[in-house]
Each structure stands twice: as C-alpha cells, then as structure tokens.
Amino acid sequence: MPRRTPxxxxxxxxxxRMVEFAGWEMPVSYRGATEEHxxxxxxxxxxxxxxxxxxxxxxxxxxxxxxxxxxxxxxRLRIGDGQYTILCDERGGVxxxxxVFRLGPTRYLLVVNAANTAADLxxxxxxxxxGAEVVDRSDELALLALQGPEAxxxxxxxxxxDLRALRPFAAIEGRVAGLDVLVSRTGYTGEDGFELLAAxxxxxxxxxxxxxxxxxxxxxxxxxxxxxxxxxEAGLPLxxxxxxxxxxxxxxxxxxxxxxxxxxxIGRAALAEQAERGIPRRLVGIxxxxxxxxxxxxxxxxxxxxxxxxxxxTKSPTLGTFIGLAYVTTGAAAPGTQVEVDIRGRRLPxxxxxxxxYRRVRREG
Amino acid sequence: xxFPDDVRYxxxxxxxxxxxxxxxxxITDFAQDxxxxxxxxxxxxxxxxxxxxxxxxxxxxNKTVSDLFAPVSGRVTAVNHVLRDEPERVNADPxxxxxxxxxxxxxxxxxxxxxxxxxxxxxxxxxxxx
Numbered sequence: 006m007p008r009r010t011p012x013x014x015x016x017x018x019x020x021x022r023m024v025e026f027a028g029w030e031m032p033v034s035y036r037g038a039t040e041e042h043x044x045x046x047x048x049x050x051x052x053x054x055x056x057x058x059x060x061x062x063x064x065x066x067x068x069x070x071x072x073x074x075x076x077x078x079x080x081r082l083r084i085g086d087g088q089y090t091i092l093c094d095e096r097g098g099v100x101x102x103x104x105v106f107r108l109g110p111t112r113y114l115l116v117v118n119a120a121n122t123a124a125d126l127x128x129x130x131x132x133x134x135x136g137a138e139v140v141d142r143s144d145e146l147a148l149l150a151l152q153g154p155e156a157x158x159x160x161x162x163x164x165x166x167d168l169r170a171l172r173p174f175a176a177i178e179g180r181v182a183g184l185d186v187l188v189s190r191t192g193y194t195g196e197d198g199f200e201l202l203a204a205x206x207x208x209x210x211x212x213x214x215x216x217x218x219x220x221x222x223x224x225x226x227x228x229x230x231x232x233x234x235x236x237x238e239a240g241l242p243l244x245x246x247x248x249x250x251x252x253x254x255x256x257x258x259x260x261x262x263x264x265x266x267x268x269x270x271i272g273r274a275a276l277a278e279q280a281e282r283g284i285p286r287r288l289v290g291i292x293x294x295x296x297x298x299x300x301x302x303x304x305x306x307x308x309x310x311x312x313x314x315x316x317x318x319t320k321s322p323t324l325g326t327f328i329g330l331a332y333v334t335t336g337a338a339a340p341g342t343q344v345e346v347d348i349r350g351r352r353l354p355x356x357x358x359x360x361x362x363y364r365r366v367r368r369e370g
Numbered sequence: 371x372x373f374p375d376d377v378r379y380x381x382x383x384x385x386x387x388x389x390x391x392x393x394x395x396x397i398t399d400f401a402q403d404x405x406x407x408x409x410x411x412x413x414x415x416x417x418x419x420x421x422x423x424x425x426x427x428x429x430x431x432n433k434t435v436s437d438l439f440a441p442v443s444g445r446v447t448a449v450n451h452v453l454r455d456e457p458e459r460v461n462a463d464p465x466x467x468x469x470x471x472x473x474x475x476x477x478x479x480x481x482x483x484x485x486x487x488x489x490x491x492x493x494x495x496x497x498x499x500x
Contacts, residue, residue: 038432039407230406234432296410296454298430319432320409
C-alpha cells in the first residue's frame, strides 16, 4: 500500500488525479498539468510535498557530521540559513540532493527526496558519531510549497513575518495562518516562492488557509506533473532521474556546490580526482528542432556516434519547445553543438542549449 | 466523460465514425483524460495501408507515450495535419477537431464488430480501479 500524506483527503475533495510516486499516493494534477504550470509561472500554485523526508541532526557534533556527509560547506550557515547540498558516496556518486537548514546552534534539518528518505537515514546513522543524534522527523512534519510571482503577496496575508527580508534559502520560524510554521524561501520551480514546514496534525488547516488566499489571488493547487515540468524548464536536475550513484555532482554541473577546499567529506577524494583529471561527461540542456519528447534513456548522437543519453524531457509548457536534460561527452557539451536524439528509432535533430531553459524575470521592489 | 452514440469504439480506446465508405478515427475522451495534456501526435502518411490492430502512430503526453492502433483495416485517405502544431485539440475536442486519420475501410464486418457506446462505457467502468 502506498503511503498517504496528511492532505490526502483534501486532494481527493479537490478532484485530484492521484498517482503512486516514490511509495506515496500523490496528486499528479487537479485541473490539468499545463494550467497548473501556467498558474505557477504567472501567479501562484500550492503544492503538497509532504512526501519529502525531514531528518534532523543535533548535538555538539552535528556540524561535524553534516560536514562529513555533505559536499557543501555547512560551517557557513548561520542560524536560519539554508543551503542546497548533496550526499555522495565514497566514489563521488550522488546518493541524494537536499536542502539543509541550520535551526539552532547545534541543530540541522535536512529536507531530502521521498524516494531516498529511508536510505539517507540509514546512511546518516551509519556515519553519525558520539555527540550527534540523527532523528527521522518525516512523519511528524508536513511540507507545502507556495510558488510563483504572487507567493510573497499571498503569504503576507497570512503572517506578520518579515518576508521581504527573507533571502533565498533562508528560513524563519513563526506563525502562518495561526499555526507554527518554518517558512523558507525555497522551491523547485524556478519561481520565487516559499516552503512551509508544519506539524503533520496541522497540515490540513494550513493547506486550507493558504489555498483560500491562493485562490482569491487567481492561483490554484498544483500537482507533481506541473512540478516536474516547472523544475525541468528551470534546468533543475531531479535526483534519481538526472543524477544517481553512477553520476557525480561535477558531471551534473553542480561543481559550485562541491567545496573541495573544506575538510574531508565522503566522496571528496574521488571528486577531487575527477576535477583534476577532467570531467568526462556533462549534463546539458537539449532542445529538439522537431516535435518529440526526449525521454529518460534515449540515446544522444553526434557525428554518427552515440555520445550520451537523455535523463529527462518534456514539452515546455511556457516556451512550447521540446526540451530535455542529457549526459553527453564533454566534447559535445558546448551550447550550440548539433546532436540527434533517437526517439524510438527516429533520430531527431537537436542542439545543446544553455540551462536554464526558462529564467524568471526578477521583479524589483 | 463523454461517450457519444454516433461513433464506435475499440478496447484500445480509439473511436471510429462512419462517413460513407470511410471511417474517421481518433482517441476517446477517456483516453485523452488518462493521457493528460497531449503534446505530440505522430500520424501515418496518406496512402498508407493498415491492418486492423496495427500501430498507425503514437500519441504522447508529458506523462507517457501510447501507440495508436488501427480500429479497422484499410487505406489512409486523410490525416489531421493540424495536430502537428496543435496537439492539444485532442484534449479539447477528442471526437471533433482532435480526429486523427480517415480510413477507407476494406472490411465492413470489422466496423460492425466494434463496440457501441454502451458496451464501451461498460468496458471502461470495468477497467477503472476501485
């Protein structure tokens, strides 16, 4: 039996189409993925992402454990800061990507992918040490994502927190819709937005309260299908699809996350060696010249030879183009390179393009 | 969910509307709803000869790729080229502007054996979970 978030009944009553994802029964769409995608780009969408895992590391050694486990530099975090980072294995392969928040002097909360929560927890417990406790808080916490250009305006209606001052990736605890919530300026859509972490038992009240204001502003609930096309337009890799233990963060274009200069961390030696010897392949954006969807596993060709494989693809709802992410050999990774994608036996012309495919217009003021 | 009476149905969720000696073919409302937003439709060329049950194209949504199966045998006399640029018509009007191909069918008995609306509706209900 797939698991259900505390908002399952709310999704059903909204008429959501449910689908099993990473062992969870989740809303894939409500009124249609394309419409929901557009709502997030133009106004606002509200997502239930309570399937994601939350793992807390606390104690005097918490910072040391987080430094050892993750590739980014946790020591830079002040209380209330968040950071995108990656768990690697000893070979530099990607176990998971996540956001780590520093909740207190010796408390760190890692928000991880649903499909990897159990494995991450086991991995973290295995590498914990005296003075640090690893606690799975996934069941007690629900997570909503409020995303879109109107997100701040909407959330301001529900809280007196100083949202204007909340920088990207920062988090602040306070009251939202009368409930205790950890609000962070994070998301997975390429838009401005917030994620709201709350007690599971209060998720329904929070969802209803936020959704009411979202709908008053012309926004709507959005499902996993829109979440996937939004993140893909924004060029954001999906762990398990675009990255896994067979690929490294450097290959995925996430070298900026990997702080080789910090003290030892798991995977450091392998990543340092790859950085030194050269990165053999790169995750690039591709855009097809003809209609067709590049799908996970499809071969990419260049000059008559296979040079890589597609990891994700879609028709971009915002741009109308057929886009994808693919690992290609470094020699074919420059934007503008002409390639072909083998779509069920037909090789369609495509070219390597810059990521992201879509970049939001930042609003002033 | 619409199950119009003026078309015949297959268990692969295609429909066929008789127009003289031709049949106009598309996918059903149930099929488009299950696929989600259609983003690409690949259709055969005019003149192609199809056998009943043969794959004649694909319909693709962001979620999945589905083969299209010829509901009857015959020769393709027209294809809906509009779908190349406006595949969303399959969602908006599956039994109308979202039509896919026209077939000059070769075996009338194949047409007669297709499901009527009531039987197709019952078939869909039997396939639904819960």
